[in-house]
Amino acid sequence: MKLLAITNRLYLISIGAVILISSLAAFFILRSTINNEFNRKLFAEKEQIIDEFKVNASLREGQLLNVGDKIKIMPIDEGTVIEDQLVDTAYYEPYEDETLPFRELTFTEKINGINYKITISKPLVPNMDLISGIGQIMIGMGCLIILVVLLINKVILRKLWAPFEYLLDHLKTFDITSPRRIQQEDYTFDSKVDEFRQLNQVLNDMIKQSIKDYNSLKEFTENTSHEIQTPLAIIRNKAESLLQENLSKEQLEDIGKIYEAAGRLSRLKTGLSLISRIDNNQYIKKESINLKAVIENKLEDFEELIAIKNLRLKITYYGEPELELNSELTSILITNLINNAIKHNIKDGLINIVLKDVELLIENTGTPPVIPTEQMFDRFQKTGDTPESTGLGLSLVKKIVEHFNLRVKYIYEKDLHKLYLTFDHLSKKTAIK
Amino acid sequence: MNILLIEDEISLAETTLKYLEKEGYHCEWAKNLEEASEKAWLYSYDCLIVDITLPDGSGLDIIKKLKERKSRSGIIIVSARNAVQDRISGLEIGADDYIIKPFDLSELNARVKAIIRRRNFDAQNEIIFDKIVINPYDHQVAVNGEALTLTKKEFDLLLYFISNPNRLITKESIAEHLWGDEMDMADSYDFIYSHLKNLRKKISAKGGGDYIQTIYGIGYKFVKPS
Structure with missing residues (x-):
């Protein structure tokens, strides 16, 4: 949710609540004030009537003391006494042609020896109008405040933020x-x-x-990676020279291990510096690359390896995608993928390569993966059976794939390792349909 | 045979010089561009091994100067693995070959020999080792005068061995020589084994005996059968 929407909502809720509460409070306070005032007025009129009645006995029933206030005076039985009785009621007002609310005060009073029942009815209308008027003002004011606040809020957000x-x-x-x-x-x-x-x-x-x-x-x-090169070369060459000496079997084996380890370190260094060069965007040069040609070329290199493991190789070309890639990195990518499919294969196993316009699938038989498939592309993930490998192969693949905005997916199902390389957005044209 | 090694790292130069001298070459060493220019100007070498990155400049300058003087010296560039551009420009201006650091001495030796062979192709063409005669140009091999049919890899392997006789050549070195460094090492050892088996079989079929000694799983040695 946007900041503006959140603050607006908060303002609306809080201003709405304040206005509602204050209107209610105003309504009740006003009503009770007006009520009290009204009642006081009625009682004052009562006193006035009694006083005037005492002076002027000619004031009889049906007379009006005040325009708008109805006074009813009725002589009643001696024994009836009514204490002051306040009642809200309604009368039809013929001049206004509607039924209007009145408040009535009824009481008995003995005047000049006669017991009278007197009723004063006072119209309530103006007070109701007042209350509704106040309500309208409150609502109008509330709307105005909200509008102004929203406007200010918007301006504040735009300018201040x-x-x-x-x-x-x-x-x-x-x-x-x-x-x-x-x-x-x-x-x-x-x-x-x-x-x-x-x-x-x-x-x-x-x-x-x-x-x-x-x-x-x-x-x-x-x-x-640069500085490591020379010492590595020295270690390797010194070990190689020592291997030529007339040494015991144990010594030769030890030196052989030193030599081998130096070689491994050197390959590791190569892989890491390749990754760092990809990171540094040092492979900017792109050219149109025919993936089918690259695959065929690489398969030639691996011919012997495939033969020695007695692997069955099946290749299907549904398309011949031309991609804008860097040739060196593409070569490394395809080499790594094919190499992987061979290395982690079993004897007499299968490699199936399917090339489409938008996707390359390399699937191979092999032992089930021991690490979760999604970790497969992390650096230095390797399975135990290949101590010689640097464990960099698939992370290099991932790096190159990321570099070119390709997508790679690895799954293991039905005893097959499947690696999908998708390049749908890169594919320009195809030769075979 | 005179060789000039241009290399700024003393330890590396030392080992290389020792190895090449054992091979019977007369070697000299220059540790920077200045020394190298001086030596190259004063003497004539059959082969120069030039490290491209030198403390006082690029080894490419030496190659340019030699080529301006129409020198016939063979030139091998030594470059870092990622310096592809250096390699390309080196070959363009007239270097004969390149080798990637870190390299095996047996590999360097094989390349030096190949260059010297190429330079002296007017002289003796054939390489003879005991009963084996190799003609490196038309890829012919004969044992006891009988022609041997070898695959390309088997031929490369035999030539590599014969360029480095009586020396322990490691498995790694053979793998790199035959397949370059793109291939996974562990896998290539299987190939070496199968190629060696075939090579042995073919040579002994012509009555050549067993030339290839296996050394404790480290590597192999090509020696005259006793």
């Missing part, structure tokens, strides 16, 4: 491999908001630091 939106936009598009820096010189913060200025500062510091870390890591990887 602009720096925030700006930072957010920058962060969304931030890519450490090609940092477009969020710098103060890029955006002069006219925001008077301390918090935003602090946020900007903190973000800038963080980004600067991470760019620095990223670069130094990159540099370190590059340097290490």
Whole structure:
């Protein structure tokens, strides 16, 4: 939910509640004040009537004391005594042609020896009108307040939060491999908001630091892989020379192990520096590559290996996709995939390669995976049966796949390892349909 | 045969020089571009082994200078694995071959021999080892005068062995020589074994005896059968 929507909703709810409560309170307070006032007026009239009646006995029943107030005076039995009785009632008002609410005060009074029942009826109408008028004003005012608040809120969000939106936009598009820096010189913060200025500062510091870390890591990887080369070559060559000496079996075996380990380290180094070069975008050169040709070429290299393991190789071409890729990386990718299908295969097993316009499937027989299939592409994941491998093969595949925005999926079903390489968005044209 | 090794790393140069001298070459060593230029100017070498990254410049400069002087020296570039561009430019300006660091001395030796053979092709073409005669140009092999039919890999393997006789050649080195480094090492050992088996069989079928010794699972040695 957007910030504007959330604040608007909160404002609406709280202003609505305040107006409702205050209108109700105003209504009740006003009603009770008016009521009290009304009753006081009625009792005052009662006193007035009694006084006037005492002075002027000619005031008899049916007379009106005041326009609008009805007074009924009726002589009644000596023994009847009515205490002051207040009743709300309604009468038909012929002049206004409607039934209107009245409040009546009924009482008995002995005047000049005669017992009278007197009723004063006072119309309530003006008071009701007042209350409804007040209600209308409250509602109108409420609407106006809400409108103004929403408007202010919108303006505040647009103006006051602009720096925030700006930072957010920058962060969304931030890519450490090609940092477009969020710098103060890029955006002069006219925001008077301390918090935003602090946020900007903190973000800038963080980004600067991470760019620095990223670069130094990159540099370190590059340097290490370069510097490791010479000592490795020395170890390897010295070991190789020692192997020529007339040494005992044990010594030769030990030196053989040193030699072998140096070789492994050297291959590992090659793999890691390849990954770091992909990370550093050092394979920019792209060309149109016929995947079918690459696969056929690589299969030729692996011919012997396939023969020695007595593997059955089945290839089906449903298409001949031409992809915009880097040739060196494509070669590494396909080599790794085929190599993988052979290496983790069983004797007399099967390799099935299916190439379509948008997808390459390589499936092979093999022992069931011992690590979860989704971890297969992590660095240094290897199964125990191949101590010689560097464990970098599939993570290299993943790196290359990511580099070209391809997709790779690995599943194991029906005793088959299936590796799907999808390139639907890269495929330009096809020769075979 | 005179060889000039241009290499800035002393330990590496030492081992390489020792190995090549044992092979009967006369070797000299230059540790930087300046020394190398001087030596290359003063003397004539049959083969130069040039490390491209030198402390005071690029080894490519030496190659350019030699080629300007129309030198007939064979040139092998030594480059880092990822320096593909250096390799390409080196070959373009006239280097004969390249080798990737870190390399096996037996591999370097085989390449030096190949270059020297190519340079002296007007002289003795054939390589003779005991009863085996190899003609590296038309890929012919004969044992006791009888022609041997070998696959390409078997031929490469035999030539590699004969270029490094009486030396322990590791499995890794053979694998890299035959298949390059793209292939997984562990798998290629199986091939080596099967190729060697076939090679042995073919040679002994012509009465050649067993030349290939297996050394404790480390590698192989090509020796005259006793």
